[in-house]
């Protein structure tokens with residue numbers, strides 16, 4: 001995948017640019033509340049049976065807000081702990097709740113200093129700090145975090161709570177025999193899907209900023225479609241995209257964004273759609289509507305954040321040899337030391353210097369495919385002949401060994417020994433949804449795909 005043409009580099013300048021752009025009125029948010037209303041109405045009218053859709057218990061506040069749908073979704077977020085426990089502890093009676101004392105950790109604080117300030121003994125500090133692995137987290141307390149203490153009438157520690165991160169709390173309690181015990185309470189973040197869309201005027205990044213789509217979400221979008229769309233070459237003014245992704249909340253406070261659930265990209269009038277699906281075995285990935293994998297068995301580009309400096313051709317002027325030669329690969333200009341990744345699963349069959357190619361790695365993928373990576377500065381640790389590699393694994397670093405004018409990766413893609421253009425060759429696909437799961441796939445993905453239908457309407461209206 002290649003993000004060069006997108007301004008997708010997360011440098012300071014582009015972040016500043018985004019912030020400035022965000023300050024200007026975003027063009028494509030005007031109709032959002034209406035669209036969200038339409039989406040939820042559609043969901044209600046069509047009576048989706050998806051079992052994971054349930055109205056969130058939000059008390060009196062059951063109206064739709066512009067920014068989120070009030071439907072709690074139980075979704076497989078990697079960071080959400082599976083065993084969510086109630087947040088209210090049986091041990092805390094109402095009267096005791098008022099006696100909790102909260103300490104906000106300041107720079108330089110330690111558990112010992114905090115305990116000492118609260119007149120707790122050194123032996124208590126020791127007992128807590130050495131209790132078990134769960135309380136080890138207290139050695140790494142950070143400024144801004146909170147520790148809650150509950151003391152008894154004699155000023156002895158009865159209970160203590162510490163939140164090492166937003167989704168968990170370590171609860172420490174003193175038993176009747178005066179010994180301490182701890183347990184971890186995990187909180188599940190509430191996931192609310194939102195729909196956003198944008199139209200590209202100059203770059204995907206700016207379109208995303210105008211549509212109030214966070215940077216990490218747009219990076220995910222580019223990687224989902226990166227197999228089909230070369231974002232450095234294929235993007236056109238007027239290209240359009242819609243994304244359904246989760247916003248994760250804790251106690252009604254937005255914590256961060258979650259996974260993209262479904263997305264559509266209209267590139268040069270060609271529609272690409274992807275939806276996230278987790279099969280009953282727990283394997284999740286992106287698929288198109290018919291269940292074909294969005295991933296291919298090969299990455300389109302083995303170097304991220306690069307620029308194509310020379311394309312595949314049958315005839316070109318060779319700057320070093322000063323004569324006409326065909327170029328049987330693609331050159332990616334990148335700074336020396338940029339990681340080079342195996343474009344597919346396979347086995348290294350060559351790792352060493354190879355004439356004008358300089359330091360070269362050749363990977364065999366199954367029986368038909370071979371990829372070549374030339375002019376390397378150095379090899380990655382363990383990238384030796386005979387070693388198996390996974391797609392995306394770093395095998396070496398960009399350099400200019402062999403006949404090269406400057407640092408770049410020379411990349412070749414061979415099918416049955418014949419050189420093919422890596423930019424245009426039809427890449428074999430990764431495994432589709434297993435046929436026995438297809439009905440499950442349709443049932444689970446229908447809701448998110450229906451949210452994308454909103455964009456279809458808009459496209460028609462705007463005479464794209």
Ligand SMILES: [Zn+2]
Nearest residue numbers: 329330331410
């Ligand atoms: Zn080359």
